[in-house]
Amino acid sequence: MDKLALYILLIAALSLGLTMLALIDIIKKDFGSAKAKVLWHFVALIPLIGWLIYLIFGFRKGHKKPI
Numbered sequence: 001m002d003k004l005a006l007y008i009l010l011i012a013a014l015s016l017g018l019t020m021l022a023l024i025d026i027i028k029k030d031f032g033s034a035k036a037k038v039l040w041h042f043v044a045l046i047p048l049i050g051w052l053i054y055l056i057f058g059f060r061k062g063h064k065k066p067i
Contacts, residue, residue, distance in 0.1 A: 015048050015051070018051040022044040026054070028064060028065060029064060029065065030062060030064075031062045036061075040054060043058065044058075
């Protein structure tokens, strides 16, 4: 396997991992309405940059649910 393919796989794996972390964070938080929560789920699922958009704009909008 050449180096380019390995770099592409590494970027894809890193992006998938960060997307999963963003989705888990969205599930754990309360955004005030179900509509906002669903919207952030869709934003986080944008390939390669969705997790970054959520991290910049949505991470501080939600509040952790009390256990």
